[in-house]
Amino acid sequence: MDDFRLDPTLERDTAFVGALPRCDVLLMDDCRFPWLILVPRMMGVSELFDLEPADQGAVMREAAIAGRTLKSLTGATKINIGALGNIVRQLHIHVVARKESDAAWPGPVWGFGAREPYVPRFREGMRLKLAEALGAPA
Amino acid sequence: MDDFRLDPTLERDTAFVGALPRCDVLLMDDCRFPWLILVPRMMGVSELFDLEPADQGAVMREAAIAGRTLKSLTGATKINIGALGNIVRQLHIHVVARKESDAAWPGPVWGFGAREPYVPRFREGMRLKLAEALGAPA
Known part of the structure; x- marks a missing residue:
């Protein structure tokens, strides 16, 4: 949609990976966890149930695709x-790859310690690899 | 499905509310947060992307219904x-009602402190109210 604007906090903390049909895919700039964020390109939506039922299904199928890609x-x-x-009230869906050896395991990553930005060259490599694997045009 | 079995930890920590078409709805026995758990009635599924795409959509629409009900x-x-x-590896989806005044706000509830079971009479009241609001037969 023309008037779609990404929340400023999400914009500050992430790098754009690519666009799926319903959602923008962002890479959280936190090298502690491989972490994607999907943002449906719609304004004024903060709960999953604010979406039309068909969009709820479509958005979650994109989250599942992101999850499978990140896992592989x-x-x-x-x-x-x-x-x-x-x-951050703009609807966004976290998709995070977890391992027994990660810092927060088995607890959640949300609210855990402080974000640790990637070395830029490594973040760029991740971003490109993810965009290719997702078939998500930048 | 005939061979569906609820994970023993989920069974211990929750009370059965009712059945939606794809998922059993459970009330987490923790009076700190109004907290539902949806468990798709399928065995051997631990990731959202282990479900068929149509089931991913259907399960998430049930989670959205549970969320709207809990919010209202x-x-x-x-x-x-x-x-x-x-x-707990059996696929289960948490749907939790949050307020600024709750103990974990704005952090996640998962891994936060220790579960505080309801007074049984109050849990039973919650359970019945939720079953009725969800139209979920017990």
Whole structure:
């Protein structure tokens, strides 16, 4: 949609990976966890149930695609999916690759310690690899 | 499905509310947060992307219905939805009503402190109210 604007906090903390049919896919700039965020390109939506039922299904199928892709690229033990939005109200869905060896395991990543930005060159590599694997045009 | 069995940890920590077409709806026995758990009645599924695409959509629409119901019953500020499964691997989707005044706000409820069981009479009241609002037969 023409008037879609990404929340400023999401914009600051992520790098754009590419666009799926319903959602923009962002890479969380936190090298502690391979972490994608999907943002449906619609304004004024903060709860999953604010979407039309068909869009709820479509958005979650995109989250599932992101999860499968992240799992196969990282060899994760478990994918964690979450839509919280207590701080940033624009609807966004976290898709995070988790391993037993990661810093927060088995707890959630949300609210855990401080974000650790990637070395830029490494973030760019991740971003491109993800865009290709997702078939998501930048 | 005939061979569906609920994970023993989920069974211990929850009370059965009712059945939606794809998922059993459980009330987390934790009076700190109004908290539902949806469990698709299928065995051997631990990731959202293990489901067929049509089931992914249907399960998430049921999670959205549970979220809307919980929000209207509790007057929550925000609904948090999560599928983590780092500890319990049977696919289950948390739907939690959050308020600024709750103990964990704005952090996640998962891994936060210790569960505080309801007084049984109050849990039973919640359970019945939720079953009726969801139109979910017990």
